[in-house]
Amino acid sequence: MKSATAIIIGAGHCGLAMSNHLTARSIDHVVIERGEVANSWRTERWDSLRLLTPNWQTRLPGYAYAGSDPHGFMAVTEVVQFVQRYAEHSRAPVVTGTRVTRVRQRDGGYELSTSEGSWRCRKLVIASGACNVASVPSVSAALPAGVTSLSLLQYKNPALLPQGGVMIVGASASGVQLAREIRASGRRVVLCVGEHVRMPRTYRGHDIQWWMNAIGAMNVRYDALDDIQRARHLPSPQLIGSPDHATIDLNSLRKSDVELVGRLVGLGGGKAQFSGSLANCCALADLKMNRLLAGIDEWVEENGLTKDFPAAERYEPTDVGPEARLSLDLAEAEIDTVIWATGYRPDYSWLDVPVLDRKGRIQHDGGVVSAPGMYVMGLPFMRRRKSSFIDGAGDDAADLAAHLDHSLASVAA
Amino acid sequence: MKTSNNTAAVENGVNVDALLGAREALEKAPEAAQFKWRASCEWLHGTHSRSTIGKFFGLGTEQSRDTTFAVEADHPKIFASEDHAPTPVELVLSGLASCLTAGVAAVAQRRGIQLHSVKATLEADMDIQGILGIDDDVRNGFGAIRVHFNIRADASEDDIKALVAQSQKRSAVFDIVTNPTNVFVSVN
Known part of the structure; x- marks a missing residue:
């Protein structure tokens, strides 16, 4: 049986950032990867996807974007290259083509069964990602036969869709991006909108991510919040990383004739039913956006920088019209495809250690899992607001590597 | 403010x-x-x-x-x-109003906002061709409900709007009237 002091599962940006910090601390380790480096990015994303964060923010410990377009947004192929180059640059000890099938506690450490034999380790870092499985609500089982049902892991581009209209369930980043490109392909698009987070792409002359960074929002720690669970379950903001830095919101989608309806709350007899809460979901998002913008304006003023930026502005409230429909006969409306843009969740089916709560979420304190010597990375607001961003991996890896190193040292002493 | x-x-x-x-x-x-x-x-x-x-x-x-x-x-x-x-439908409006109003008070307390007065006024549209069986295309229930809140509180206009929005988000009756519910009726 092969062994290492520490094993990192997953050679994405999180696993590689952790590997970098363990190497710096001379802790022997391997990174076990089911496919190739950046596997999820290679195989499980739609064609047009770009990062929601600008290139300058695409940085990992000891490595950063160095191209000519710091304010642009990387396409998926560029992200794959970036992560691949980082793996080479940091000489990460990656074992590719090795799928972990089971993890058990053994002798105060862990035993991993993999497609290529077993491994033992004292410390385990789960960096296998937060988006392994597309969350599809159970109501999807009631879709009429003949309607194609696609998850976010299956959708690639509009040309591959069946002929007719498309109902997209969910209006977070992925839902609004898909609505935009599928509508542009000439299809009828119905977008089911529940709670969402609205944000302008650019505000007062800078990208919204630049502002979030500048005002310190990205570095807010998980233990500084009243209700961390709520922060961890916030939907992704309605942003798109496009070369023209376009803002995408429900108003712009509605202007391009995307039909907005409330949250999907029922499917039966070929009919979809929508919640009457659409207006309030939009009111909540508008208020929340304005609080963020007010926070930015306050920061500018407090720092005496008013002259350095264009004037503050506020955006049109979301206008969903007076008569959002409450039901839709899918056949009558010629909806041939339903896309479930209802989020992702991690896959822990291989994790045979009692660390999951009743909802299947891994229990952790800022990435330190409840089982001894186990760590997790890359989950939403895991340690900081930026934990699920590429730019968040470095600081989280530094903290968790220090914790891991310390716990090794205390056993040795 | x-x-x-x-x-x-x-x-x-x-x-x-x-x-x-x-x-x-x-x-x-x-x-x-x-x-x-x-x-x-x-x-x-x-x-x-x-x-x-x-x-x-x-x-x-x-x-x-x-x-x-x-x-x-x-x-x-x-x-x-x-x-x-x-009428029963007026009691439904009363239930919605009471639920949202209680929510406003609770959220305000949680957010440290002193309320001075909260008044909700509700109106619902109904085409009674539905309940009278004149036109099968008309539903029995409300076509729409409008709720207007008049709130005096030690808070900004946006903070008051946020109270009302959050109250809707956490309201049982708001959920009951905006989303479908299975109803099972048995006899004797």
């Missing part, structure tokens, strides 16, 4: 600490969060009826209360009724 994060400084009559404590306890014991609400209703005469509301189930056990409440309903005289009490 001022806002305060000091919940001790405001008094809206909502025990937020108790509610937060209950939330924390029920997060650890979700089975105790399973409640059953009940009402029984007796026909009096014509369209006049009386509901009694008393015991409910919650926190893992039958709960009783000091009073058994009675709520009557009837229809107005233009429906050839005797107008002893509000």
Whole structure:
């Protein structure tokens, strides 16, 4: 049986950032990867996807974007290259083509069964990602036969869709991006909108991510919040990383004739039913956006920088019209495809250690899992607001590597 | 205009600490969060009826209360009724208003906002061709409900709007009227 002091599962940006910090601390380790480096990015994303964060923010410990377009947004192929180059640059000890099938506690450490034999380790870092499985609500089982049902892991581009209209369930980043490109392909698009987070792409002359960074929002720690669970379950903001830095919101989608309806709350007899809460979901998002913008304006003023930026502005409230429909006969409306843009969740089916709560979420304190010597990375607001961003991996890896190193040292002493 | 994060400084009559404590306890014991609400209703005469509301189930056990409440309903005289009490659909509006208003008070307390007055005015559209069976394409229930809140509080306009939005987000009756519910009716 092969062994290492520490094993990192997953050679994405999180696993590689952790590997970098363990190497710096001379802790022997391997990174076990089911496919190739950046596997999820290679195989499980739609064609047009770009990062929601600008290139300058695409940085990992000891490595950063160095191209000519710091304010642009990387396409998926560029992200794959970036992560691949980082793996080479940091000489990460990656074992590719090795799928972990089971993890058990053994002798105060862990035993991993993999497609290529077993491994033992004292410390385990789960960096296998937060988006392994597309969350599809159970109501999807009631879709009429003949309607194609696609998850976010299956959708690639509009040309591959069946002929007719498309109902997209969910209006977070992925839902609004898909609505935009599928509508542009000439299809009828119905977008089911529940709670969402609205944000302008650019505000007062800078990208919204630049502002979030500048005002310190990205570095807010998980233990500084009243209700961390709520922060961890916030939907992704309605942003798109496009070369023209376009803002995408429900108003712009509605202007391009995307039909907005409330949250999907029922499917039966070929009919979809929508919640009457659409207006309030939009009111909540508008208020929340304005609080963020007010926070930015306050920061500018407090720092005496008013002259350095264009004037503050506020955006049109979301206008969903007076008569959002409450039901839709899918056949009558010629909806041939339903896309479930209802989020992702991690896959822990291989994790045979009692660390999951009743909802299947891994229990952790800022990435330190409840089982001894186990760590997790890359989950939403895991340690900081930026934990699920590429730019968040470095600081989280530094903290968790220090914790891991310390716990090794205390056993040795 | 001022806002305060000091919940001790405001008094809206909502025990937020108790509610937060209950939330924390029920997060650890979700089975105790399973409640059953009940009402029984007796026909009096014509369209006049009386509901009694008393015991409910919650926190893992039958709960009783000091009073058994009675709520009557009837229809107005233009429906050839005797107008002893509000119509059931008006009671639905009252239920929605009360639920949202209670929510505003609770959220305000939690956010440290002192309320001075909260008044909700509701109006619902109904095309009674539905209930009279004149046109099958017309639904029986409301076409739309409009709620207007008039709130005086020590807070900015946006903070007051946020109270009302959050109240809708966490309201049981708002959910009941905006989303479908399976209803099972049995006889004898």
